[in-house]
Amino acid sequence: MGKKKALTGALLAAAIMTVAGCSGRSTASGETAKAPADPADASGTIKVLTHRTDLVQNGTMAEYAAEFNKTYPDVKVTFEALTDYEGEVKIRMNTDDYGDVLMIPAAVAKNDYPKFFAPLGNAGELGGRYRFSDKAEVGGKVYGISTFGTANGFLYNKAVWKKAGITKWPATPEEFVGDLKAIRSRTDAVPYYTNFKDGWPLTAWSNNIGSVTCDAKANDKLAGPVSPWKRGGELHTIDSLLHDIVKEGLSEKDPNTTNWEASKDMIAKGEVATMQLGSWAITQMRDAARKNGADPEDIGFMPFPAQKDGTYCAVLASDYQQAVNIHSGHKTAARAWIDWFAEKSGFSVKEGAVPALKSAPLPSTLKDFVDNDVTFVERSEAKTGQVNAIDNAAEIGLNKPDYRQKLVDTARGAQRGSLDDFFADLDKRWNEAAGTAGS
Template identity: 75%
Template structure:
């Protein structure tokens, strides 16, 4: 998987549950992990838990630490890369031993953050500096700072599309499927690849909520019996497009045999036209294109095919949020690491990701979006807790692959039913759950 671990937080932005049996507590309640003002006065040792096992193993984290120590020479940083990050850290959080700095596991309910993490400052203070600060805000205090964010769209092989004569970005779902049909007719390539078997890429479609209407509060507006899949709704537009792609035979013939690692090479070679992914994937696809004998410039990024007032929009979502354990005995050093890694390490730019620091420029990977005035919409997380509760009670899984796998099976005739019947059922389950879980 390697670099694919970078996307985990983005995929799990709205899948927070309660940690069963986690007691939390034990630290000093409300003690702020304040940003130190004198680097020379910060000392001691901290442990950083990370899901990026690849960066620990290849020495990248050591190189980051060497740069950090040029500013904070008296701080010793050690890393622990954890393969099953979510599963293992969830267990550790039943104790006090879960590092000094950690990525907030998605399993921790937002309202429980004060039990486990030290506040980093007020929302008023940190929202001026960082994107995504409302994702970890509880009671006016912020408990995590994002490593980076990601924009959503379609990674596509521009060279292949150009060969088919498609050079303009599709502005509507109908134009998008027409473009895929042209790619199929003119090149013989598979126009779209679902990554059905691996599953998690299907979750990326949910990250388009907000892109369709250019509404930062689009996810918040799901917090009630609102029939999300009704005609004109964002999820109706998003999921109908996926359904139509498959129903028209514009995706791989046998979804049950897809393979993520293989798909990167196929897209790089021009055997696949496009895939719905976050902007984190652009770098990987460009590397795959080069390895396949092509050019990194063959790979482009398309916004979701919808416009508002003549402009495209792209939702920005947060990756994992970095937090300081409430039990840390060295909160100044832990906070120093988070601030440095977020704002001065160059890590977001290396990953081709959207920087959490508002003053930093957008990455080169999003140059096409910037040059074409795509509006970046930072998704509000104000009602995430309620939306999660409804989603869980309805047993749908907006950020799980299952319901879209069924959508694809309906589209290809592997399951009985119509798209409208499926949407009606989803709305019914959502609304019934909203009347109880969301109240």
């Protein structure tokens, strides 16, 4: 290929779907990547592809590898960090050469996992040991183990909210918008920051599906012509809140100028009051507070503003899942790394995230949720394959930023149309796609 071109839309989907047939190397077997019975059984050099460029550049991943080698001295672990992880890996998956261990890209359809990744074991065995294993389960086999999980909600600067006279978490979307209005009138902070330009933070809103009704199977229930954005539906509640925040002028003036890295300092210093993100971001914002001479304890985390029977709920969802390349020549060594990373590395604790290992405790970053009896709901992934198929056929993108960027533009008047029309169009496309892709 003479020039590098970004693959987008239909071209990207076509590239993914043709991966299995484009390889010029040996046909992959479906053998299980078994954990070594003895550390001496694992050997060779493995490459781990990662999106965590920060941890590779600052030497943290090398430190993990050094600890791993204390147990597995015959395995050499190398890392390749990719800034555009999703884009780069999707292109590489048109060959056999996409590392030995990799984070499963979001664009790979769940039902296609057996084409690209070695099975790690059966669902019954791994499901009893790890959280979120059903996210990577296809046909009774598990193809990935989560690096960690995250609770979903809103990061907020407690000092700013207190200055605005707010003493308790909002329990409804209307109360949430009212609180943001109080912040606007009583402080100098931007009440809410969309992170519109970077885009990916907008996808975190989808991780609240299940929080509104406290239903672990809420995402599964999208698998059909169910009009997800109808009044009373979870996505109607979730996306209406984002729309109303922007329409009421409670977010930054120009969303095209937002900057993810800068937003960490802004919320740490109290220039921004609130952002919708997963709990994984708490440690990053508290680190930013320390860097800026602010109190890290001012960074708080609140659940989505909805209650069922007087109780808040927060969905626990998996972050990236580590998988073994089906073409890897060192599957045992690769599996040893995945198991060690999930169970022994301490990575989830350091990140302030929910550990994949069920026997491990919840992180201290979620103390406010525990102390206030927030119910944790582990999202079912039983019908994720069907939901993804409908979503892709409808070209909406529940886990992509595009449609919420359009929602924000509609709310601020940069795009014509009403919210009702916007939702009606989404429902129409979803239901039509469900008639063909969801069966």
